[in-house]
Amino acid sequence: MKKWIENQVRIGQKYERLYPIVEAIFSTLFSSGATTKKPPHVRDFITVKRHRIVVFFALLPCLLAGIYNVGYQALKNQELTIHFIAAMRIGFSAVMPMLLAVYGVGLLIEITIALKKQKEIQEGLLVTGALYILILPASVPVWLVAGAFAIGLFLKQWKYYFHPSLIAALIVYACRPSAMTVAPIWTSGHVTLWLFIAFSILIGSKMISKKIMLSAYLSAIVTIFVLKLFAPHDLPTAWILLLGQFFFATLFIATDRESGPHIKDAHVIYGVGIGVLAMLLRYITEKPASVMMAIAIIQLITPFIDQWALRKRLQKRIPNRIDLCYASDDHATKTL
Amino acid sequence: MAQVSFMKTITVPNTCEINCLGKPSLEVKTLEAPELIGVKPPSVSNFELCLHVSIGDHVQIGTRLFSDKKYREVHILSPASGQISDIRYGPKNALDVIVIKRDKEESRLQISDQKTSLSTYQLSQVTRDSLVTSLLDGGLWTSFRQFPFRNIPDPKQIPPAIYVSIDQDEPFLPNGTVLLKDHIELFGIGVAVLNNIANGNLYIGVSQKNPRIKSALRELITHQIIGDYPANDPGVFLYHTKTSSELNNAWYITAQDVLRIAEWIVTAHYPIDQLITLGGPGVSKPMHYKTRIGMSIKDIVRETTITPNPRYIAGGIMTGRTTTQDDFLGADEHGVNVLSEETDQEWVPYIKPGLYRPTSTTAFLSALLPIRRHPLTTALQGSPRDCISCGDCMPVCPVNLLPQFIHKHLENNQENLAIEHGLLDCVECGLCSYICPSKIELTATFKSARSRLEKTGVSS
Numbered sequence A: 001m002k003k004w005i006e007n008q009v010r011i012g013q014k015y016e017r018l019y020p021i022v023e024a025i026f027s028t029l030f031s032s033g034a035t036t037k038k039p040p041h042v043r044d045f046i047t048v049k050r051h052r053i054v055v056f057f058a059l060l061p062c063l064l065a066g067i068y069n070v071g072y073q074a075l076k077n078q079e080l081t082i083h084f085i086a087a088m089r090i091g092f093s094a095v096m097p098m099l100l101a102v103y104g105v106g107l108l109i110e111i112t113i114a115l116k117k118q119k120e121i122q123e124g125l126l127v128t129g130a131l132y133i134l135i136l137p138a139s140v141p142v143w144l145v146a147g148a149f150a151i152g153l154f155l156k157q158w159k160y161y162f163h164p165s166l167i168a169a170l171i172v173y174a175c176r177p178s179a180m181t182v183a184p185i186w187t188s189g190h191v192t193l194w195l196f197i198a199f200s201i202l203i204g205s206k207m208i209s210k211k212i213m214l215s216a217y218l219s220a221i222v223t224i225f226v227l228k229l230f231a232p233h234d235l236p237t238a239w240i241l242l243l244g245q246f247f248f249a250t251l252f253i254a255t256d257r258e259s260g261p262h263i264k265d266a267h268v269i270y271g272v273g274i275g276v277l278a279m280l281l282r283y284i285t286e287k288p289a290s291v292m293m294a295i296a297i298i299q300l301i302t303p304f305i306d307q308w309a310l311r312k313r314l315q316k317r318i319p320n321r322i323d324l325c326y327a328s329d330d331h332a333t334k335t336l
Numbered sequence B: 001m002a003q004v005s006f007m008k009t010i011t012v013p014n015t016c017e018i019n020c021l022g023k024p025s026l027e028v029k030t031l032e033a034p035e036l037i038g039v040k041p042p043s044v045s046n047f048e049l050c051l052h053v054s055i056g057d058h059v060q061i062g063t064r065l066f067s068d069k070k071y072r073e074v075h076i077l078s079p080a081s082g083q084i085s086d087i088r089y090g091p092k093n094a095l096d097v098i099v100i101k102r103d104k105e106e107s108r109l110q111i112s113d114q115k116t117s118l119s120t121y122q123l124s125q126v127t128r129d130s131l132v133t134s135l136l137d138g139g140l141w142t143s144f145r146q147f148p149f150r151n152i153p154d155p156k157q158i159p160p161a162i163y164v165s166i167d168q169d170e171p172f173l174p175n176g177t178v179l180l181k182d183h184i185e186l187f188g189i190g191v192a193v194l195n196n197i198a199n200g201n202l203y204i205g206v207s208q209k210n211p212r213i214k215s216a217l218r219e220l221i222t223h224q225i226i227g228d229y230p231a232n233d234p235g236v237f238l239y240h241t242k243t244s245s246e247l248n249n250a251w252y253i254t255a256q257d258v259l260r261i262a263e264w265i266v267t268a269h270y271p272i273d274q275l276i277t278l279g280g281p282g283v284s285k286p287m288h289y290k291t292r293i294g295m296s297i298k299d300i301v302r303e304t305t306i307t308p309n310p311r312y313i314a315g316g317i318m319t320g321r322t323t324t325q326d327d328f329l330g331a332d333e334h335g336v337n338v339l340s341e342e343t344d345q346e347w348v349p350y351i352k353p354g355l356y357r358p359t360s361t362t363a364f365l366s367a368l369l370p371i372r373r374h375p376l377t378t379a380l381q382g383s384p385r386d387c388i389s390c391g392d393c394m395p396v397c398p399v400n401l402l403p404q405f406i407h408k409h410l411e412n413n414q415e416n417l418a419i420e421h422g423l424l425d426c427v428e429c430g431l432c433s434y435i436c437p438s439k440i441e442l443t444a445t446f447k448s449a450r451s452r453l454e455k456t457g458v459s460s
């Protein structure tokens, strides 16, 4: 049966245009069954799906805790007794529509793009969708959530160094500035523990860069101290920030490998940039969303940081002079 | 740089251990030469062939079978005596193999008049030109390869340097200790020849994992190399020792060919034996074999295949060539490896914890267990995707390339940029393709870009 369907979407067959959809379904259900055609004859077990699923698993407990938190806050506001099941139920009914809308819109866009380009559907949505929901407050209307996400995904197609969740969240903030002052879904004391677990999973599986995390943290701490020297400010809030919003944002968004620097040598500068800018913005604007803004700004200049790191790296190489590679005269004319 | 008298250490940071089952034991068995011997042209792109024999001709050991059109002094000699029974052609009508039906009593062609063996002392008296002529006559020039395209060098050139790596860490090729056992002295003679040819610019590397050879050849070895696959590749060795652009055109030769050269110099007989491995999870008793050059794959694997659906690979599992039972092993291929063709499908493999998954990453729980060898198969393990910029390919590149960037430049036809990024330093080890979660054929792209460059130069 599976073979039969696969044959129908082969190049030259009647339904070849549906290949991306069939591929997506089968590759989600089964391992690929394809063999290597060119050396190396063996390949590692790692796949893009595995990459995504590890991050998703790290994110999932935070998502559940966030959902609980939404219910918990609602019950608390209504001064009702807080019961785990009740809180989860309320949380789910608030967050589910957002999740469904985001994944629905996301899938629709990914499928359209894949059909248009006739390429395989990419798996990035799994993580970006959940992440996006978590950094928004539960009160944002669903249409805005979905619309902003759609724009984020399109922008991503156009420019590499953008984190679609982040861009989409910033669009929401721009449309509803009030959203910036409300705590996002994930914020609650319950999540911090899960964040630490996520942190261990991601660092342990080397899915994220230690360098980015470390440099962002150290530079943020230094910035807090410097700010304190020049302008006495509310230090405890800043410390809490390091455990909350800042932790979440650096862990899941700043370390994203696609929108962050692609060259490892640029990781420290990128991390320091985020740490310093986040604290400065936070100090100036006093809004929790400032960390997100800081990351977005740094990501805007990340291509340049990457370029710089690349130049430095290439300077270290002993150049290959192609003209020297052609020893005999009949080749000499072919060179530059 | 003249040959250094004390050993230096090179640590190659970006290497990867491929933990595959089927590592050949150190036992060596001799395989008798079978009835049919096949001679393949060297696997280089610059060898344009001029055939000297036709079907039905009788040849002796040492008869010239074909020569290169450009460097007319470069010949391939027959490793067997008998009748040419078949000449097979491959794609684009290129010669694939000359099949010789062996005589019961084999005879040898007297190639050179050099009757007595040369001692190391005498070798130092011989001029470079006469050594080069001797190697050309002896059909051994094709043992040399020149960087960056790994083709056969011009015999009239003096190499900037010659590199020899004693060990090969690709799974699975002959072990340096097995190769040089009882041949230390012969290797010394080979080194003396190379020293002459390279005007003293000789680099000899040994793996740190091979202490016995390291101490036995202490006087000759210039570098000990620390690292897993492919730290001992001569291209990696070159990359980590080169000091100028000129060295990019250095030559290299395998330790096995150093021994063959020495044998030729000492005995004036065309060397017809080679040490090969039969390995991989698809064979019952992986080990080393001493064989005639040009054995068929069938004669090498015999009844040892234990997998129902085998893939025969001439060479190692990372860079070798897929072949069939009816094909022959080239003189420059030193192993046959057998893997299972795996087309079985598994439910949602990416969700499972993966305690026993073979992987060089840390994305499965198997990373927590001690390293063990796995029966690796030919499964692609995933479906092709766009590059997700994960950067996994960078820390495995032994010559510090950024495969992801080079790939993008080549996709955009920016060959100049790819060269600036070091495309010509790529040793085609296959590690970037091996590790890529998007299953992008990075190595194959680089390989074809390099051979395009070799043929046509830079177009943009």
Ligand code: SF4
Residues within 6 Å of the ligand: B396, B397, B398, B399, B401, B403, B425, B426, B427, B428, B429, B430, B431, B432, B433, B442, B443, B446
């Ligand atoms: S680019 Fe890939 S194939 Fe080339 S040397 Fe680096 S890892 Fe090996």
Ligand code: SF4
Residues within 6 Å of the ligand: B386, B387, B388, B389, B390, B391, B392, B393, B394, B403, B404, B435, B436, B437, B438, B439, B440, B442
């Ligand atoms: S390993 Fe593959 S997906 Fe990852 S950066 Fe390299 S080419 Fe891209």
